[in-house]
Amino acid sequence: MKHSYPIYVRKSFLFILMLVVLNNVAMAQVPSDTTKPATAMPVDTVKPAPAAAATTTPPPANDKPKPKQFNVFAGINSNTMSGSTAAYNANSAVGYQIGVSWKKGGFTYWQVGLTYNDAAYGFNSVATTKDTGDLKVQALDIPLTFGVNFLSFAKIVSLRAYLSAMPSFTLGVSSNHFGITKDDVNSFIFYGQGGIGVDVLFLMLDLGYNYGTQSLMKNSVNSTNPGQWFVNLGFRF
Numbered sequence: 595m596k597h598s599y600p601i602y603v604r605k606s607f608l609f610i611l612m613l614v615v616l617n618n619v620a621m622a623q624v625p626s627d628t629t630k631p632a633t634a635m636p637v638d639t640v641k642p643a644p645a646a647a648a649t650t651t652p653p654p655a656n657d658k659p660k661p662k663q664f665n666v667f668a669g670i671n672s673n674t675m676s677g678s679t680a681a682y683n684a685n686s687a688v689g690y691q692i693g694v695s696w697k698k699g700g701f702t703y704w705q706v707g708l709t710y711n712d713a714a715y716g717f718n719s720v721a722t723t724k725d726t727g728d729l730k731v732q733a734l735d736i737p738l739t740f741g742v743n744f745l746s747f748a749k750i751v752s753l754r755a756y757l758s759a760m761p762s763f764t765l766g767v768s769s770n771h772f773g774i775t776k777d778d779v780n781s782f783i784f785y786g787q788g789g790i791g792v793d794v795l796f797l798m799l800d801l802g803y804n805y806g807t808q809s810l811m812k813n814s815v816n817s818t819n820p821g822q823w824f825v826n827l828g829f830r831f
Contacts (some may be wrong), residue, residue, distance in 0.1 A: 633781065663697040665707075665798060667828025673713045677816030684774060685716035686817070687728045691824060695737070703754075706738040713764070713822060715810075717772060730768035731779055731810070736761050737787055751794050758787035760804060783808045783820065791812075793830065800826040 669691055675684035695707030714728045742758030762783045767776045789802020806820040 658702075660699050664692075664831045665695045665697060665828050666831075667695070667798065667800070667826040668692040669800075669824055669826035671711070671713060671822050671824040673715050673820060673822045675715060675810055676815070676819040676821065679814050679816070679818065681720055681809055682717040682726070683720055685718060687714035687716035689714040691735075691826070693735070693826075695739075699741075701743055703741050704744065705737075705741065705756075707735075707737050707739070709737065711735050711737040711822075713820065715820075726772045729772060729774055731768050732768070733762045733763040733783075735767055735785070735804075736763075739787075741791075751792065754787055754791045754793070756787075756791065756802075757780065758785075758789075760785040762789050762806075778812055778814055780808055780811060783810065789824075790814050796830050798826075798828045800824075800828075 609677075624634045633748065671689045671691055672686050673689060674686045677769055678684055689712045691708030691709050691711045693707055695705050697703055697705040707778050711733045714729060716728050720725055737758040737760040739756050739758040741754050743752050743754045745753040761787055764776065764779050764781045764783070767774060767779055783806045785806050787802055787806045789800055790797060791800040802824055804820075804822040804824065809818040810820045811818040
């Protein structure tokens with residue numbers, strides 16, 4: 595015996611059946627995901643080219659630093675005056691000096707120094723012409739020098755010539771038989787200096803002359819400009 599269902603039940607059943615069929619058809623048409631995951635790009639193992647080594651252009655020969663030198667020296671001097679005082683004539687006498695200097699340059703050079711100068715002047719009486727002793731004057735000299743190394747042998751021996759401007763400041767006067775004190779001597783004298791020198795390895799030998807452009811003695815009737823020959827032996831560093 596056949597059962598008859600209401601029409602709305604039958605339509606509902608057909609509608610559900612159609613949805614199931616459509617769903618199966620749609621699922622059949624979607625392809626399965628067979629694609630492999632993208633392979634990661636290989637790491638770039640190529641090392642970068644090393645940076646080119648920095649090159650520095652050597653400075654031109656003219657830009658090379660000039661040699662510097664420190665000197666220590668000592669020596670003896672012989673002193674005279676250009677004139678005499680009212681009571682005494684001046685004769686030569688021997689003193690000494692000791693000093694330091696700093697030098698810079700090559701073929702031409704400049705130099706500055708400090709020198710303790712103990713200059714001795716021999717006096718004799720105008721009336722008797724007999725020697726009466728020495729007058730010793732201590733001073734601090736500051737030679738400012740320009741020189742030329744005009745000859746060199748294998749960088750072992752070199753010869754040079756130089757000129758200096760030398761301010762000199764009187765420090766004192768030793769006790770003497772003439773009653774002369776520091777107040778009787780000019781406190782400042784400007785000297786011109788000239789000389790020659792030889793350098794042998796670490797040794798230096800200088801021979802020169804200082805000439806004072808002013809009188810040594812104050813209130814002297816005659817000019818008493820001092821003159822001084824000197825010899826120095828020193829060490830170079």
